[in-house]
Every structure is written in structure tokens, then in C-alpha cells.
Amino acid sequence: MDFLKRLVSRITKRSANDGVWDAAFTTYPSDIVEKAFLDNNKEWVFVAVDKIAKSVSSIHFKVMRAQKSGDDVEVFDGPLVDFLETPAENLTGKDFVYLNTVYKELTGNAFWEKEKRDNLRPLIPTLMRPVVHAGRISGFKYTEGVVERTIPVSKVLHDRYVDPRRPYWGVGKLEKIARWVDTSSYANEFLRLFFVNGAQFGGFIETEEETDTRIKLIKAGLANEHVGVNNAHKIAVLPKGSKFSAATANMSDMQFRELDEQYRDKILSGFGVPKTLVGFMTEVNRASAEASEYIFSKYTVKPAVEDLIEFLNVSIAPMFDETGQLYFAYDEFVPENIEAKLKERELALGKRPYKSVNEVRAEEGLAPIEGGDDVPEPQAPATLPPGDKTIKATEKRAKALPKRFRSQVRKEAFIDDILARATEVATEHIDPDEHAHKKFTGRVDDHEKLIEDKTRDFNNRQEREVVENLARITKSVSKGDILDQASEIAIMVDMISPLLRGLMIEQAIEEYAAQGFEGSFDVENSSISRAVELAAKRMAQSYNDTTATLLKNALNDGIAAGDSLLQLTHRVREVYAFSDEVRAKALARTESFFIANEASKEAYRQSGVVKSIRWYTAEDERVCPYCGPIHGKVIGVNETFYKKGDVLQGEGESTLKLNYRAIDVPPLHTNCRCFIRPERIDIG
Template identity: 30%
Template structure:
């Protein structure tokens, strides 16, 4: 009776490629990728699935946007009758936005707000007063704001939009008690469009690659080397060989030591071309996800071909195309739903988060000083006080450009405070003035004087 090979021996036969059996196809029709109930291909239609994409590169990209938006300083102004406005530093509205509830700070509320907008396309903030839903009224503000998990919120659209209902859990809230922000979907402008749903293929591809990678190392980790023997080893010989290899060739101190195998050979098990293609595909998916969020890799700390200039440019562009539009939409929404109802003379705004181009500003100052701007005007741009004794309130010409010839040929400078000389013998139109009979004139006196002489 033929002795049945052990599992260890059968595994070694398969790995070494000496098996005569044809390759066994995977039992699942998905090619072994594991698209089962736990890691099936996702289309990210439901908001719960959309929020599940908050991992990996998508999470890093969303956080880079949401954290930057949440950190922007919100300002409050009172509008004047002349069209100007005055900033208010201390007000109960600012305090509400700074400390909206006992769970989250204002910055955390805004970070969640923009994260929900990124992943589900919608965000909901519930206004409360004394623990009850609050409808904004003149002269009254809510005492707290709560962020609702947008993936658990149901929005019921009514024919009259203001009568629509927001349901969270088993409770329904009137739309008037909710600050509802959306990224309008062109297919249905009354609901929000998720960035994840709009790029489901790229997100799911990256997710499946991560799952494949995890399962590969958890269940199918490849050996670093395959050792072939000319015959089957007994269990005792196998244990002695593996123990010897562990003792002599494991650990950093034993790196690159030679291996001697009697009556056999050893082959390294290296990455195949398909493995390399897999790694390149993951990088491609990463770049596609970052492009979906309109984000530069430099903002995520990836320093490939990045210097200070390109990093500063990435920060500058992100503030313009991501931070400013989102903050402007959020502030306008707060003004419309809450502030204008509370007090029409007030309005919220935000401090411009776009970083200043210091080099461009310095270059402009150097080129325009004493040409377009005085020294004091340039100093004011940098928040500096004027020079003493009015030294900086006039233009100065560098002495290197002044020569004796230029001074001699210069046009005389007229003093605007000295009146023009008036000729008493002509009128304002230049015609001679006739002397009046019986009245002495300077010209007549001159003629008589000359005759007498």
C-alpha cells in the first residue's frame, strides 16, 4: 500500500513546481479575489456605503480638506447704513459657534460637517433650545447645535420645500429646525452628491486591492526561498533542517550568510511581474483618488519630487479651490437660515485662508517704492508705523540717477502758493486798458515824467 504524503510534502511539491497535476481553478467565480459578502464590489449608492469609504487615501484626502476648513476663523460684522461694516469681537452668536454643545467644539462640528459633505454629499445640524428643536426667530438664538450622522438621516422632500422633513432614528424634525447643507446633484438638485459615489470605481478598486493584500499576507504569505531536496524527508530530518535554517539564517546578524544544501538546491522566491504591476496599480488608484478630491500629494506628506516651493504652491491652491468655496457656502448658509432672521444688521464672514505670497509682495514693494507708493505707504502694507518727522511721506530719487546736466536742464518748479503776476495795462482777455479821463494811471505818470525831463 502506497504511503500517503503528508501535507507538508504535498505543499512542497506544489511550490517547487514538480506536481504533474494541472493548475486547480479557484472554487469561486471571482478569480480568487474574494468579492464575497464581506468584500463584494461596491457601487457606493447608499450613504452608509459611502461613509464606509472613509479609510485609506480617501480618508486622508477628506481630512486634509475638512481640517483646513474647520480651522478657518469665523468673523461677525454689523452692517452700517453707509454700506460699511464694523467687526464685532464679542457676541453670543460667536460663542454659540465656538462652543455649540457639550460633546463637540465648534471646530469639531465643522470638521464633521465638511467630512459628511465629502463622503455623503449632505450634512445636517440640528438647532436646539432648552433641549427642544428650535426655529430661528428675531432676537433669539438656539443655545446648542448638534451634528446628525448624515448616513443615518432620511430626508423626505415635500412639494413645498420648506415643509420637508428630516428623520433621524425614530424622530422627525421640521426642516426649519435644521441647517441642511448639500453638494447639489445635477440629476436631482434637492439631494446631495457624494464624491465617493461619483468615483465609485476608483474607490472600490483601491479597497479591493487593500483587501487582497491583507488576505495575501494573512493566508498566503509567500516564502523568501524554496529549498528542493532530491527525496522526501522524514519528519525528524525536516525538523532538523528547518531548525538549522532558523538558527543560522534568521535575524539581522545572520543576513547574507551562505546556505549549503546537500543533495538539493535553494531558489529565491522573488516578486513576479504581476506583483510589480499590482504595486503600480495601487499608486495609480491613489493618484486617482487624490485627483477626485482635487488634492496634491504634497499635502499628505508624500515627499516624492517635492520641495518647499511646490509644497507652498500646493497649500495655496488647496486654499483657493477647496477651502474658500466650502467656507463661503457654509457661511452663506448660516447667514440665510440663522443670522438674518436673528438680526438683519449682522452677518458672518471668515478670515481669508489663502496664504500670502510673501515673495511677490516683497518684489512689488521694492519695484513700486518711490515710484507709485511712498515709503510710509509701503510700511503700512506690512503693518509698520510711519517714519518719524514725516521722512517717509514723500518720494525720493536715488542720487545715482542725478547728474549736473540733468539739474541744469531741469524745468523750473512753480510754487502753487505764489499767485501769477498780473499786467495792469491789459484786461483778462489780453486787450489794452484805456485810461479813464481825470484818473491818473501808472502809464500816464511815466509819460509825463519823461516829457518833463
């Protein structure tokens, strides 16, 4: 690899000195210049761009007519529909979308010239130059061969990925990953020349000849007979007094496969294309393949489609429709997030059954069973959160209103919902915080039991491995001798993370709905993944560190006492018995309360109207001397109650040092039962 690094270094250094790149608008030296962007649509660049463009062009685009009721209808005839079928001469609708996408991905710009009768003609972006005055484009210079012509701005439709350096122009992804593409191309060209030059490295001819003419004749003869693929592996005869010395480098030094894979992955990721979608299926299962398809559709294709739709509605639709009622749209194509859909359905139905046993069996291709046609009755009646109907009833209406009225309608519905729930609470003489705490605790309890069971499973596996390794212990041990901390932490994180995520999503959706916030909670928000990842890692590190400390102390005590292997085994089993009985339960209660409180806080953040939160205790005789004094404490929704390392004063001289984490939400300590409530809601 060092050999190739030196090679690439020399090549890139040469290209930087050739003066072939535009220093004003390129981040770093590259052989890929603006005029050659389209020429570089090959190899991995082509694979990525073609995948994106074909995906975008496969979407079903349509024309819609806006209705005052909000029930917009699809239009199947008219000039906008004709445009989608034949937007330009000799181009279908799919061709138009494909070409527009390819141009933007490679160059950042797509240009269409308006001809007679509103026909469009594609313009090659690399042949276009803007005429700029006072930071604005006043026209374009278009050069075809040796002919240059000026095109007025009014005759050109310009779609682009805005370049922050030149807001009037566009920038493509290729420019930003130019050096990755350079390196991949250099490596492939080097490999091609390697085969062209005889499928083995060059070398040196040592000869006693002194005249340039004789030396040139020897080189020419060898090149004629032994250079090139067709001449590979021939037996060479050297002139008298000559000797051939091969170069020391070999193919294994080059590591071309590793280099090709490295820059292939970089180029694909630069364009936002998972490698599983272009045929690389190593170490891929169905779940990861579906995840790749979902990520590609949502985060690569959909933004490109949304950008194209905006261009069509801003630049194309007004050409054919003066009323402003018609607009371009598309059919939803991002694969469903099944987990989130099931969770929302479960909440909407109040966790009540909605399918019979035989319906489920039919979906699985199984025969019906006797008595399986009835939908099971719920064990307890379930009610929708108060206020849901009020919000739902206004959503449709609000969508049909002009933009300036929408926020007012939603605000009025939100206020009505708050007043209705306040009246209900006052009439029934219920403490709303106490009522919310009971529902919160009940929701957490179900997940807490799952986390506790998973932690015991983790303990059981770990116990077996520790016992199996006891025979190798002959002297005092450290924590690292007993457990592979990194491995155990990773296993626990993988085991617990799905449970924490499930609880966080459920609590956030419930709290969002219970408060009557506008719209719905975004379960795909990256804050959820970050919160779960941080909580799982912190919990796994702390739990395994404590386990290793307990085992170290127990085993060292046994070794010092001269215990037999059987007695050491008994000490280990006592540690895990304590972990199963006490620590697993405490961990499950503490971490489930934390992630549920974090979920409520995320719901408040997403609402955009909650400005502060309040600490609420269980308000019973079990409230501890540390939590009691902070009951009712209010902070901003993005602030923390206490910093990590703060020390709280309890009764008498007792203190509590907060060394586990900063306290942005409860719990304050192990087995804490506190939770947060929204304090200040700003709706105007």
C-alpha cells in the same frame, strides 16, 4: 499588471451584479452605496477628507457688524459669538466646522436639528431620508437603529453640495470617485489576504487518492499547518502519492506599489488635495511645495469655507439677530501671491524705489553699510494713471451702499473719469492713441531686451551641443538628426514663459488702470496661463524648426562639397551668428508685441464694458503696405481680424500669407509695431 486588471475586472463585475447600488442616483456600479458613505471614511479617503476638514476648521471665523460707512467692525460678544464657541452640546466651534465639512465631503449633506433654546444637534446624514412632494422636501425620516421618526423641515438646518440630479439633496465627492476607492480597497484587501494565507500564493495538490474524504483530510491538514502568517515557511510533508504545484503568479506580477500609488493620487486629486500636503515629498522643492499649499488653500479650502459662511449667514445668523446687521466672516488665509503683489506695488509706485539699501540688508540679516539709509531717488518722475483717485474714492462708499445703488455709483465714477481724461487730452492737444502707443512701446522695449538676451543664451547652449555632435555626421542629414526637437522646444518654453507672463501681467494691469475700469485686474485668471502657454509653444516650435532647417541646409551643402570637420563647424557657427544677430531680435520684438497686445485684450475682456477693439498702426513712414490699409479696422473684442491661412494683398502683386496664427491681435508680421485700442465701451 494584467493579472491584477483581470482580478479587479472580476470583482467589479461581481459587485455590479450584486444589486447593492442605487441605479437611479449612481453614475456607475460600485460597492460604495449611499448608506455606507461614512463607513468608507478610511485609508486614502480619510487622509484627504481629514486634511480638508482640519484645514477648514483651523480658519478663524468671526462675527462682524455692518456699518453705513462701510467700515464694518468685529463683534466680540453676543449670541453669534457664543455660537461660534459652542454651537452644539458637547461640540466646540472647531468640532462643528470639522463635522459639517466631513459630512459634506463624504455624503454631500450635513444636517443639524434645532432643539430648545436654539441648541443644535448633529444628525447622521446616512440615516436621513427626505420626504419629497412636488420636487420639494416636506420633511425628513430619521432612522436610529430600529426607531424611525419624522422631523419637520422647520426643525432641520440642511447644508449641502447641490446635486444637479436632485436639487433638494446633496452629492459628495466620494460618490463621484467610488470606483477609484473600490479598486484601491480591493487591492489592499487582496494583499491582506495574501499575507493571511501564508505570505505566498496558493497552488494545487495532485494526489492519487480518489475518495472525497481522504482529499478533504489532506487539504485540512495542510491548511491547519501551513496557512496563516504564523505558519509561513514551514516545511510541509505530503501524503504518499501527493505532489504540490504552486500557482504561477508572483508578487512582481501584481505591481501593487504602482497600483496603490496610481489610485492614491486619483483619490487625493478627486478631493483636491495635493499629495505633497499629506507627506509625499519625492521630487519636491520649496517652490513646488509652496505652490501646492497655495493651490490647496485657494481652490479646495476656500470654496469650502465660502460655502460654510453662506450657510451660516443664511441659516444660523437669522436665528440670533433680527436686525440683519450681524454676519459671519473669516480671516483671509490663502497665502499671498508674492509675484503679483510685487508687481502691483511696483506699478502703484511708478517703479520708484521705496526701501533703503540698509532696510533690504536688514531683512536678509546683513549688517548696514555707510550711506545705505537713504531711499534712492527715482531717475524720472512717475505719475499715477489719470482717474485712479476718482475710482479709488468711490470704492469705499460704493461698498456701503445698498446693492441696487452700487452699479449706478460705479457707472457715474467711470463716466466722470472718462470725461476728465478726454478734457485733459483735448486741452493739451495730444492724440490719445499716439500717446498710448508711445507708452505701450516703451513698456514692451524693456521686456523685449530680456527675451532677446534669453534667446541668445538658448542659441549659445544649442550651438555648443550641435558642434560637439558634428564628429558623428558622415552623410547627409535630416532635421531630426541634428536636434531633438521635442527636448529643445521644452527647454525654450521653460526659458521664455516666465518673461512672457511677466510682460502680460504688467501690460494688462497698466491698461486696466489707464482705462479707469472698475476694480482691479485678476492676475490669477486662467486665460493668462493659456495665452502664455500657447504663445511660448508656438514660438518655440517655429524657432527650432527654422534653426533645424538652416543647419540641415548648411551641413548638407558642406558634406556635398567635401568639407572637413573644421569647415562644417564654421558653417554651424555662421547659422548661430545669424540667429543671434537677426532672428533673436526679430523673435523678441514680434513675440513681446503679441503678448502685450494679448494682455490689453484680456484687460478689455475682464472689464466687461469693452465690446469692440480697433487696429492702430504707428502712423509713420515705416508702416508697411499690409498694415497701412487696416489702420482703424474694428472688430468685436472676441473676434479675429484674420483667420490663419488668409492671404493679404500688398502693393503691386505682393502678398502676405498668414500661416503662423490667426490674427486676433497685432502683430501682423515679423517686427510689426501695431497695437489695439478699445473702440466701443458699453457702460449701461
